[in-house]
Amino acid sequence: MLRRPATETHITHGRRLWLYLLVVLVAVFLVAPSSLVVPLSFSDARYLTFPPPAWSIRWYRSFFGAVEWRDATAVSFSAATLTMIIATLLGTLASYGLHVSRSRFSQLAYLSFMMPLVIPSILVAIGVFLLYAQLGLNNTLTGIVLAHSVMAIPLVVIAVASGLKSYDMNQEMVARSLGASRLWAFLTVTLPQIKIAVISAALLAFITSLDEVVISLFIAGGEMATLTKRMFNALRDEIDPTIAAVSTLLILVSIAMVALSQALQGARARKD
Numbered sequence: 001m002l003r004r005p006a007t008e009t010h011i012t013h014g015r016r017l018w019l020y021l022l023v024v025l026v027a028v029f030l031v032a033p034s035s036l037v038v039p040l041s042f043s044d045a046r047y048l049t050f051p052p053p054a055w056s057i058r059w060y061r062s063f064f065g066a067v068e069w070r071d072a073t074a075v076s077f078s079a080a081t082l083t084m085i086i087a088t089l090l091g092t093l094a095s096y097g098l099h100v101s102r103s104r105f106s107q108l109a110y111l112s113f114m115m116p117l118v119i120p121s122i123l124v125a126i127g128v129f130l131l132y133a134q135l136g137l138n139n140t141l142t143g144i145v146l147a148h149s150v151m152a153i154p155l156v157v158i159a160v161a162s163g164l165k166s167y168d169m170n171q172e173m174v175a176r177s178l179g180a181s182r183l184w185a186f187l188t189v190t191l192p193q194i195k196i197a198v199i200s201a202a203l204l205a206f207i208t209s210l211d212e213v214v215i216s217l218f219i220a221g222g223e224m225a226t227l228t229k230r231m232f233n234a235l236r237d238e239i240d241p242t243i244a245a246v247s248t249l250l251i252l253v254s255i256a257m258v259a260l261s262q263a264l265q266g267a268r269a270r271k272d
Helices: 017-035 037-041 058-065 067-100 106-118 121-135 141-165 170-177 182-193 195-211 214-219 227-237 242-271
Strands: none
Touching (some): 017 037, 058 067, 058 242, 067 141, 067 227, 106 141, 121 141, 121 214, 141 195, 141 214, 170 182, 182 195, 195 242, 227 242
C-alpha cells in the first residue's frame, strides 16, 4: 500500500507517510481536549474530576430533568433553525449575485461579507449589544437570530460560491433565452444543480448558531438564554458536571452535522 501512488504525480504513500503522521498528531492535539468531556459526562462525582471515580448517567438525567436546561435548549435550537433559514436564503442570494456580477465593486462587496469572520467576535458582540440597547432587542429571540445570521452568512456565501464555481452558467442562459425570467431560471435550473452546496451551507449556518458563545453572552439572557449562555453561568456560579453532559450532546450534534455536510460534498464530487 505504501508503494502505491498517492497522486497523479506518482508520489507514493510511503513518501507521504510523514505528512499523514503530522495530520494525525494535529488531529489528536485538536480533538483530545474535547474528547475528555465525554468520560466526564458519565462520571458519578459531584465535581468535574478525571478520571471518573465511578460511572453514572446522573448528569444526563439532570439535564433532561431541569426546566432551565430544557428551556435553554429550546431557545438554542429555535435560534439555530431560524438562523439557518435566514442565513441560507440571504447568503445564497448574495453568493449568486456576486458570482454573476460584472461590477468592479463585486470584490469589495465580497470582502464586506467576510468582515464578520475577520473582526474578533468580542468586538462584534460589543457593537451588537450597544445597537440592541437602543433598539430594545437584547434578550429577545429576534435579536439572537439576527446576530447569529450575521456570523453565519459569510460561511453560506463561501459554501455556495464553491458550488457555483463548478456549475456551467450557460445552462441558465439557455433557459433565459427560451423565455424564462432570471428568477425562474435560477429556481428551476441553477438551484437544483447547486442544492448540495446550499444544503451544506445550511448545516454550517445551523452549527454556527448552535455553538455561538461570545455574542450570546452579551445579548441573550433571562427566558431567552441560549444553551451556551446557560453553560457559562453554570461554570461561573458552580462547577456543575451537567455541562459535561450538555457538551457531549453538542459535540454529537456538531459531528453529525459536519459528517452529513461532508457526505453531501462527497456525493457532489462523485456526481461531477
